[in-house]
Each structure stands twice: as C-alpha cells, then as structure tokens.
Amino acid sequence: MKTIKKINKYLVEHYPLIWNTKLVWMLAFAIIVHFTFFIAGFLSVNTQRDVSSHYNLEGFYYDSPAFLIGVLTSIISLLIWIIFYLKNNAFKNFYPLKKGTLFIQFCILFLIFFTNITHYYSYKKGVTSKIKTLYNWNEIDTDIKKFNNAAIFFLKNRTNYEIEEKDYPDPFPLEVVSAKREDYLGITIDTTRAFIKHNDEYYQFFKINHELIAEDVKNNVFADEGIYDEDSYVENSQPFKYRIVYDISSYKELITPNLYNFSREFISYGQDSTDRKDRLIYYQKLLDKKDENVLRNKLDEFYNLAKQYNVKHNIKKEDWLYLLNFKNDYQYIINIKDRKALNYDLDKLKLNYYRTKKRIDTVLIPNTSHKKDQIYYSQFPKTSDGKSVLIEKEYHEYFGYVPYCDFSGLNTFFKNVYYTFHPTFDSVSLYVFIVLSIVFSLLIFLFKTTDIRNILLSVVAAGVVLIFGILLIFIADRYLGFNSKIGILIALILNILIVILSVLALLNKWRKGLVSILFSLAQFAIPLIILLAVIYYKELLGYPHRNNDPFLMWYDLYGFWFTIIIWIISIYFYCKAIRKWRAWTE
Known part of the structure; x- marks a missing residue:
C-alpha cells in the first residue's frame, strides 16, 4: 500500500492527467488479465480432440466460457475504474488545462478501453502457442499429403467418381452432355462432331471456347438479348458454336463411375497446384499397376494413419479390396458410410454390402417331357448316375456389417493447425474492438466534458x-x-x-x-x-x-x-x- 501511495503521490505531482485517468493501474491490471487469458488458452489444448473441438481458432474463445468471463471481467473492471475516474474533473471545475490536454485524455480513455476488452487476442495466442508445441507443420503437411493420396480409396460419394470429375490426363477435365433417346440428338448433342454411345445413352465431351465468347461479347453479338454472363451465352440458341469437342472413345468405359475418375482433394490446407498435379499422377500410376499387393500395402499405410489420427472405422481389408473392384477395372460398387450406422438402419443397410460369388449346385432332373426343360437341362453336365445336373449359380456373400470410416473433426483439426502456423489477419475483430473502444471512450468523454x-x-x-x-x-x-x-x-x-x-x-x-x-x-x-x-x-x-x-x-x-x-x-x-x-x- 505504501508503494501505491508513493506512486500516486508522484503521479499527481508530476503527471496529473495520468493520475486522474488511473492509466498506470488500468494498464497494469490489463497486462495481468491478458497474461491470465494467455495461460488459460495455453492450457485449454492438450490433444488432437481438443484442437478439433472448435470449427476455427476464433471458436476456442467465443464458443467457450472464456468469452463470458472476458465480458464480465471487462464490465466489472471498467465500471470500478469509471467510478474512480469521475471523482475528479479539472475541466468542470475550471482548473487550468494545457492545450491538447482534453484530446490526450480521450486518447488515454481509448487505450484503457481497448486494452481491457481485447482478451480474445491473448487467449487465442495461448491456444496457438500450445498447438505449436504439440505439432510440427512439416510433419502435418506430410500427413495431409498421405491422406490426400489415400482419398481415392475412401469411396465416400459416387458422384466423385463420375467422369465429369476426372481432371487427368489431358484433355480432362471436360464438360459433358447426354441424351437418352436418338430424337434428342442434334438438340443437346452436336452430331456433326464426335460423340459416344454407351449403355444405350449418348454422350458428348467438350470444353467451352471462352475466347470466342469474349470476341462475341466485344462485338455485341447478343447485346439485344440482354445476356451478361458466359453461361447464358453457352445456353443461347447456338450452344454448339462454343464447344471444343473431344473424342474420348479410349475412355469410354469410364463413363460408368470408376476410381480412375477421382480427382477430389480431401484436405486442402497448405496444398498447392503442384501438390495437386503430383497427386493426380500418383492416382494414375497406382491404378495402372493393378497389383493387389500394392493396394494391400496402401491400405495398411492408411490403417496406420487412421490410428495415429483417431479416425474411427470398421472396414476389413479383404472387404475393402473387394469394394475397390480392381479385378473389374475399378468400376465403382457402393459408398462406404461416413459414420457408424444407427441400429434401426443396420439390418436394412447390411443387405447392400456383399460379394457376388458362384457355386455349383446339384439339381435333380425332373421327370418331364417338355422340350424346353429338356433343352435347358441338356446344357449342364450330368452326375455319374445321370439323374442330376450340375448348375452354376450366383449368390451373395454378405459382409455382415455396414462398413464406415468416420473422418469427423479431421478437416477441422488440420485447418486449425494450418492457421496456427500460417495465421491470417483477423481484421473484423480488430475493427469491432476499435469501434467499441471509440464509442465507449467518447460516451465517457462527453459526460466528462x-x-x-x-x-x-x-x-x-x-x-x-x-x-x-x-x-x-x-x-x-x-x-x-x-x-x-x-x-x-x-x-x-x-x-x-x-x-x-x-x-x-x-x-x-x-x-x-x-x-x-x-x-x-x-x-x-x-x-x-x-x-x-x-x-x-x-x-x-x-x-x-x-x-x-x-x-x-x-x-x-x-x-x-x-x-x-x-x-x-x-x-x-x-x-x-x-x-x-x-x-x-x-
């Protein structure tokens, strides 16, 4: 207490404005509170689950009790300060004030408000400091690439394996239009250029000639029709005009959903165009090998990665290999679920997961004089006694469970780690804090004057x-x-x-x-x-x-x-x- 009195005595004698605004004590209090919030943020993160518990780094503060505690701390501390600050008013009591004193006083008020409402930054800094002690970005970046390389096996969404998604090799990616009936040819498909018939449906693959569109825009070709965007130009009365058509007959079988079409990036944080190109080349080479042992090794790598990052799944390797369908040129079979199936869906969903196998059944030849029956049974080999035939039949060998792979929280984890090591300027929160500080400071200043x-x-x-x-x-x-x-x-x-x-x-x-x-x-x-x-x-x-x-x-x-x-x-x-x-x- 004696020290505080000495400091106050010195301030009132030499720096009365600082003494009157209690600047020294409010800044000291703000520093202590900011340090406390930094420690709280540092201690709030200990595991991968903690890092992925909030959608973004801002959520660690605003979606936790820290936000309410910060608001209450600011209100209580500032109210107590205002009580002491308003005790003395040199302006209202006609004390002599130097020029600029009032404006300096407003600036001090702003500084006090700003430092006592911005606990968010200290808490967030504590969180990011702890994340940096737990993880190394180079290692995380390597693991992201591993996940992206394994993403082709995840079988999460059938549409991701359609030919519209294929981005490699050239000339892909391409746009596609289809027609189910011949009488649609010439309407949606330009029959004067290459098109494909596959499974009783017609397809045409092309890219949009944006240069030609730009030229027509420049020449006001469609000005009278009030069209302002490229999509509208393409859908105009002459849509074929803007197509650069490609003959992809050699990729005809990929029109049916196939692993060769997969190009999606599973985790994007920290990845660039070079990483993407390398990944697409990796997919192509991996699938071209058609080597079961290679696929097994890649799945083993994923199992290790899943264990490291707490990815929950129940997929047995043999079942997963079957779903990849490499023996049938990787044609897509069915989705692997995103999460564990609920009990009331379980029995129904189980029926979707099976292997198609063949077996030989012994069937007794019926006593019949029907010619059709005689022809039917004559195509199968007979048993030694001649009374039965051996018929090959297909049957379903069910998995007995619903395979799933739950990646929930993984994307959030990588996002929070990425922005910890590659922070962006949070301009919105800064703008809000500055405006609030000016408004509150101005209100107190107006009352003071x-x-x-x-x-x-x-x-x-x-x-x-x-x-x-x-x-x-x-x-x-x-x-x-x-x-x-x-x-x-x-x-x-x-x-x-x-x-x-x-x-x-x-x-x-x-x-x-x-x-x-x-x-x-x-x-x-x-x-x-x-x-x-x-x-x-x-x-x-x-x-x-x-x-x-x-x-x-x-x-x-x-x-x-x-x-x-x-x-x-x-x-x-x-x-x-x-x-x-x-x-x-x-």
Whole structure:
C-alpha cells in the first residue's frame, strides 16, 4: 500500500492527467488479465480432440466460457475504474488545462478501453502457442499429403467418381452432355462432331471456347438479348458454336463411375497446384499397376494413419479390396458410410454390402417331357448316375456389417493447425474492438466534458431524429415508390444537417445546452456520413460498374482506417471547441 501511495503521490505531482485517468493501474491490471487469458488458452489444448473441438481458432474463445468471463471481467473492471475516474474533473471545475490536454485524455480513455476488452487476442495466442508445441507443420503437411493420396480409396460419394470429375490426363477435365433417346440428338448433342454411345445413352465431351465468347461479347453479338454472363451465352440458341469437342472413345468405359475418375482433394490446407498435379499422377500410376499387393500395402499405410489420427472405422481389408473392384477395372460398387450406422438402419443397410460369388449346385432332373426343360437341362453336365445336373449359380456373400470410416473433426483439426502456423489477419475483430473502444471512450468523454443531463437529452434527440427519418422514408415510399437510394439519401442528409447545425450553434453561440446536444450527436454523425455517402455512391453506380470503380476498390482496402482517422480528427476539433464552449455563461 505504501508503494501505491508513493506512486500516486508522484503521479499527481508530476503527471496529473495520468493520475486522474488511473492509466498506470488500468494498464497494469490489463497486462495481468491478458497474461491470465494467455495461460488459460495455453492450457485449454492438450490433444488432437481438443484442437478439433472448435470449427476455427476464433471458436476456442467465443464458443467457450472464456468469452463470458472476458465480458464480465471487462464490465466489472471498467465500471470500478469509471467510478474512480469521475471523482475528479479539472475541466468542470475550471482548473487550468494545457492545450491538447482534453484530446490526450480521450486518447488515454481509448487505450484503457481497448486494452481491457481485447482478451480474445491473448487467449487465442495461448491456444496457438500450445498447438505449436504439440505439432510440427512439416510433419502435418506430410500427413495431409498421405491422406490426400489415400482419398481415392475412401469411396465416400459416387458422384466423385463420375467422369465429369476426372481432371487427368489431358484433355480432362471436360464438360459433358447426354441424351437418352436418338430424337434428342442434334438438340443437346452436336452430331456433326464426335460423340459416344454407351449403355444405350449418348454422350458428348467438350470444353467451352471462352475466347470466342469474349470476341462475341466485344462485338455485341447478343447485346439485344440482354445476356451478361458466359453461361447464358453457352445456353443461347447456338450452344454448339462454343464447344471444343473431344473424342474420348479410349475412355469410354469410364463413363460408368470408376476410381480412375477421382480427382477430389480431401484436405486442402497448405496444398498447392503442384501438390495437386503430383497427386493426380500418383492416382494414375497406382491404378495402372493393378497389383493387389500394392493396394494391400496402401491400405495398411492408411490403417496406420487412421490410428495415429483417431479416425474411427470398421472396414476389413479383404472387404475393402473387394469394394475397390480392381479385378473389374475399378468400376465403382457402393459408398462406404461416413459414420457408424444407427441400429434401426443396420439390418436394412447390411443387405447392400456383399460379394457376388458362384457355386455349383446339384439339381435333380425332373421327370418331364417338355422340350424346353429338356433343352435347358441338356446344357449342364450330368452326375455319374445321370439323374442330376450340375448348375452354376450366383449368390451373395454378405459382409455382415455396414462398413464406415468416420473422418469427423479431421478437416477441422488440420485447418486449425494450418492457421496456427500460417495465421491470417483477423481484421473484423480488430475493427469491432476499435469501434467499441471509440464509442465507449467518447460516451465517457462527453459526460466528462458536459453532464449526464445533456447526455440523456442527446439520446432523446437521437431518437427524435430517427423517428423523423423513418417518417420521411415512409412518406417517400407512399408517394414516390420505395427506392433504397431515397432511404440512404434521407439518412445522409439528416446526419449532414446535424453536423452543420452543431457548427452554426458554436459560431453563433446558441444556448449552451443546445450546443452540447448538437455536438454530442455530431460526434457520432460524422462516421455515419462517410459510410452513408459511400453506400449512396455505390447505389448510384449500379451493377456491374460498382465492381470496377477505382474509388470503391480503394475504399474496400482502406475505407475503415480512413473513416476512423476522420472520426478522430473530428474529436480533436471537438476538444478545441468545447474549451471555448465551457467559458460561456449559462
């Protein structure tokens, strides 16, 4: 306590503004709280299950009790600080203040608010620091590639194995159209160029000639029809014009879903186009070998990987090899389930998983004189006694279970680890914290420089302006027809009027209370003016010009900081004006 008193005595004598705002103690408290949240975040992650327990790194804070604790800590600490801060007010008591003191005081308020509401960053840093101690990115990246290489065996979705998904080798990937009847030929399929008939259905494979489309766009070929996108051009009255057709007769058998068509990336984090190309080449070489031992070894590698990453599954190797169907050129048989089947589905689903086998049955030749029966049984070999025949029949050998492989949480795990080692700037949360800090600081600062009565009257005035604006929009909607531009323009004009009136009130020395109310409203109207002006400008441009407008492109990048700077500058001028206002008589 003696040390605290000594520090306070020194501050009040040498740095009264720092003493009055309790900056030293609030920063010290903020540092302690931030360190506590860092430790809490560090201890919250210990296993792979912990890392994958939240969809993203932000969820470790916002989807846990840490968020509520952080909010309550901020509220309690800031309320206690405000009580002590408002005890002394040199401005209201006409103590001599140096130029710039008021603005510096606002900056200190902002710093106190910002450091006491941003526990999220410390907690997240604790989480990512712990993840870095548990995992090595190079090892994780290697394992992601192993999972991607094994993904061709997962048999998760039949559509992933259709020929539309094939990306390798050239000329794939290709688009495809089909027709089930001959009378559709010439409508969906260009019969003057290569097409394929497979299983009583017709197919044509092609790529879109985007260069020709661009040329037609440039020449306004379809301008009269009001078409603005490539898809619409392709679906126009001359769709064949934009097709670059390929003859893929050598891949005809792949029209039926097949492992050769699989090109999907299972885990994308940290993988680039080179990794993707290498993976597709790997698939091709692996399947071309058609070696059962190679496939067994690859499945063993996956079993080890699944054990390492707690991937739950029940697939027996022999059953999995059968489903890969390498003896029948890898034609797709059936999906492996994403998760364990529920009991009420179990018996029904079991019937879908079986091997088709053949066996020899001994069938007694019936005493019959029918010629058809005689012809039928004559094609089978007879037993030694001549009374029976040996008939080969197909039967189903059921797996007896529903195979599944549950990857739930694995993608989230790799995502959280990836963004731990390759963090992105969380601009949204930073913007929110900055705006909240300015708003709270400004409210306290306005109370410090005026009084609670004027603050409450400012709130009432803001409500009146809002009601008036809504009435104007309602009238415009009733008599002019609703247009979003009108609503934005009305809001923009009202905010501009507030700022203009506040300046006129100060220059003409209107009633002191009225000036205080107008200036309080103006401090919140200024950033709204910038935002509404940009939105109104965007609406005036319309689509598609707004997407290429240089100013809007610049504003998307720097607009937030531009608005904040203008807002801070307006607060600086408010601090200068309020000194003159304070000297007026009531």
